[in-house]
Amino acid sequence: MSGDRVFLRRRFSAMKRRETQDRELKHVAEWRNWSGSVVAQASAIEKPRTEAELQRLVAAARKVRVAGAGHSFMPICATDGLLLSLLDLEVALEVAEDRRTVWVPAGWPIGKLTDALWALGFSLINQGDINKQAIAGAVSTATHGTGRTLGSLATAAEGFRLVLADGSVVECDREREPDLFQAARVSLGMLGVVTRIKLKVLPAYRLKETLWRQSLASALAEWDQLADSHRHIEFFHFPYSEHVNMKTLDVVEAGDSPDPGEFEDTVFQAVCDLVTVWPRTAPTLQRMLTRAIRGSERAGPAGRIFPSERNVKFEEMEYEIPAANGPAALKEAMNLVRDKRWPIIFPFEFRTVAADDIWLSPMSGTACVSISFHQYAKMDWKTPFAGVEKVFQAAGGRPHWAKRHTLTSADVLRLYPDAPKFGAVRKRIDPGGKFLNDHLSELFAFSL
Numbered sequence: 516m517s518g519d520r521v522f523l524r525r526r527f528s529a530m531k532r533r534e535t536q537d538r539e540l541k542h543v544a545e546w547r548n549w550s551g552s553v554v555a556q557a558s559a560i561e562k563p564r565t566e567a568e569l570q571r572l573v574a575a576a577r578k579v580r581v582a583g584a585g586h587s588f589m590p591i592c593a594t595d596g597l598l599l600s601l602l603d604l605e606v607a608l609e610v611a612e613d614r615r616t617v618w619v620p621a622g623w624p625i626g627k628l629t630d631a632l633w634a635l636g637f638s639l640i641n642q643g644d645i646n647k648q649a650i651a652g653a654v655s656t657a658t659h660g661t662g663r664t665l666g667s668l669a670t671a672a673e674g675f676r677l678v679l680a681d682g683s684v685v686e687c688d689r690e691r692e693p694d695l696f697q698a699a700r701v702s703l704g705m706l707g708v709v710t711r712i713k714l715k716v717l718p719a720y721r722l723k724e725t726l727w728r729q730s731l732a733s734a735l736a737e738w739d740q741l742a743d744s745h746r747h748i749e750f751f752h753f754p755y756s757e758h759v760n761m762k763t764l765d766v767v768e769a770g771d772s773p774d775p776g777e778f779e780d781t782v783f784q785a786v787c788d789l790v791t792v793w794p795r796t797a798p799t800l801q802r803m804l805t806r807a808i809r810g811s812e813r814a815g816p817a818g819r820i821f822p823s824e825r826n827v828k829f830e831e832m833e834y835e836i837p838a839a840n841g842p843a844a845l846k847e848a849m850n851l852v853r854d855k856r857w858p859i860i861f862p863f864e865f866r867t868v869a870a871d872d873i874w875l876s877p878m879s880g881t882a883c884v885s886i887s888f889h890q891y892a893k894m895d896w897k898t899p900f901a902g903v904e905k906v907f908q909a910a911g912g913r914p915h916w917a918k919r920h921t922l923t924s925a926d927v928l929r930l931y932p933d934a935p936k937f938g939a940v941r942k943r944i945d946p947g948g949k950f951l952n953d954h955l956s957e958l959f960a961f962s963l
């Protein structure tokens with residue numbers, strides 16, 4: 516080939532590359548997560564209505580991520596490629612013949628799902644603090660509630676329908692494509708776009724919530740006995756207070772309380788803003804908040820009692836810690852906050868989660884307590900998170916994938932004995948890394 520022709524061919528390829536880049540840049544769409552700490556410039560944001568449209572979009576794209584409700588604090592949805600939302604995807608809710616499992620639309624917010632399930636006579640086995648997440652987003656990150664005998668939402672998943680990188684569709688469960696199923700149970704969206712999830716459910720049930728205040732010392736001393744005698748239990752502990760706000764949920768036959776108002780959120784927002792300008796008030800305000808949260812009871816359909824409103828924006832780190840190490844880890848983290856005089860205004864949240872057998876679950880093989888550490892989104896969270904993360908790691912903890920952590924690929928391999936199995940499936944299913952972004956490519960470098 517003559518030098519001129521090589522030159523022309525290179526010019527032509529460069530022009531084509533620029534054209535493609537220009538086309539993508541023209542469609543740059545900004546995306547932010549719930550707390551505002553993750554910002555992505557996607558080449559396009561699409562909301563397909565049909566599976567066929569979704570297949571075409573995935574097959575044609577260079578890079579793809581799916582966002583549920585964007586409630587993750589780590590950049591696990593971020594992409595400079597195509598960002599998908601499944602909110603408008605038309606998928607049927609389908610109850611299995613045995614009435615123990617239901618195929619659910621993966622993009623539905625949990626609140627929409629629990630309302631639809633209630634109307635059909637079902638409830639989810641367990642739920643977390645809020646019900647805004649897409650069910651696929653929650654399952655993909657091992658989102659959990661609390662309860663000594665209860666696992667994360669991912670443990671309820673019995674099957675997945677996925678659109679893969681080439682646009683093909685596959686269904687997997689314990690019999691069909693069992694390795695893909697095991698990997699998909701907690702996958703951070705690295706295998707493909709989940710369009711339907713087969714979830715284990717329970718006959719519809721009501722819950723009674725009971726709140727009370729007690730000393731931190733007695734809460735930790737009685738923790739085992741309390742956790743054994745309530746279906747769900749957790750406490751909130753403001754680190755400058757000597758008390759905790761305890762919360763339990765138990766199954767009841769009847770009862771319907773009115774929805775709580777938004778008064779507390781408005782007051783809390785004002786308190787957070789006050790601490791932002793006057794950090795030294797944090798300890799006093801924390802003690803006041805602990806006292807202000809009064810004992811109370813309410814009851815109703817499980818899907819309505821599990822979630823709370825979380826309107827004040829925060830940043831969060833959470834580690835799942837072997838249960839026996841939990842109380843000591845909490846006390847050490849509390850003492851660190853006090854020693855450093857960090858102006859934290861949010862409480863620690865202390866929960867319990869059952870062990871499971873999911874390759875990438877932080878509860879894999881270990882019954883855990885879950886300790887969450889929050890900071891008001893407008894204040895410095897990096898310094899206190901760095902300090903407390905060391906405490907949680909020394910206690911043998913593994914982080915919630917969706918919440919702030921600083922793990923490396925080597926840490927993932929050290930902490931997760933089954934990570935290589937996940938890596939092998941990821942590499943087989945998406946060898947070109949269409950579903951990876953920068954953060955996930957680094958964290959799962961062993962699977963490239």
Ligand SMILES: Cc1cc2nc3c(=O)[nH]c(=O)nc-3n(C[C@H](O)[C@H](O)[C@H](O)COP(=O)(O)OP(=O)(O)OC[C@H]3O[C@@H](n4cnc5c(N)ncnc54)[C@H](O)[C@@H]3O)c2cc1C
Binds near residue numbers: 644
């Ligand atoms: C106010 C608040 C309260 C919270 N409470 C709890 C709690 O009680 N317990 C707890 O464990 N966590 C909690 N979290 C964390 C939250 O549950 C997780 O971040 C969860 O992943 C968010 O769901 P999402 O729909 O917003 O997912 P996103 O953040 O949008 O996505 C999470 C992951 O799922 C992937 N994904 C989403 N949809 C699909 C799909 N259809 N196919 C393939 N991949 C997909 C994304 O690519 C990403 O990797 C809370 C977060 C906030 C902000």
